[in-house]
Amino acid sequence: VRKIGPYEVYNLAAQSHVRVSFEMPEYTGDITGLGTVRVLEALKAVAFDARFYQASSSELFGRAVEIPQKETTPFSPSSPYACAKAYAFWMTVNYREAYGLFACNGILFNHESPRRGETFVTRKICQEHP
Secondary structure, three states: OOOOOOOEEEEOOOOOOHHHHHHOHHHHHHHHHHHHHHHHHHHHHHOOOOEEEEEEEHHHHOOOOOOOOOOOOOOOOOOHHHHHHHHHHHHHHHHHHHHOOEEEEEEEOOOOOOOOOOOOHHHHHHOOOO
16 A cells, blocks of 8 residues: 555455355455455555545345335344444444544445356356357
């Protein structure tokens, strides 16, 4: 971070498979939750004026009490992945309020990419067969 001196940092890193988070909860928490804190700490230490975006997940809402969800809908995480994302969300808020970092969260809903793992249902459906 010191060498590059970024103006903006977009954190999309995560162990993002809900099922895997039940099989590997510690790994999921380390990568998805603590990984966010590591980035925030680096920015706090050397790039204080950089803008930080944390990609959160609709999994924060779990079994939501209202549909559609909005920013005021209470979080109700129901997997280790969702709990790690909730931790990352609130740590982003904390670093903004405690240290004055420009740090914000975006709560992302379903989205697709050709880089998404082949264990996800949409990749299985779209997979070409010889």
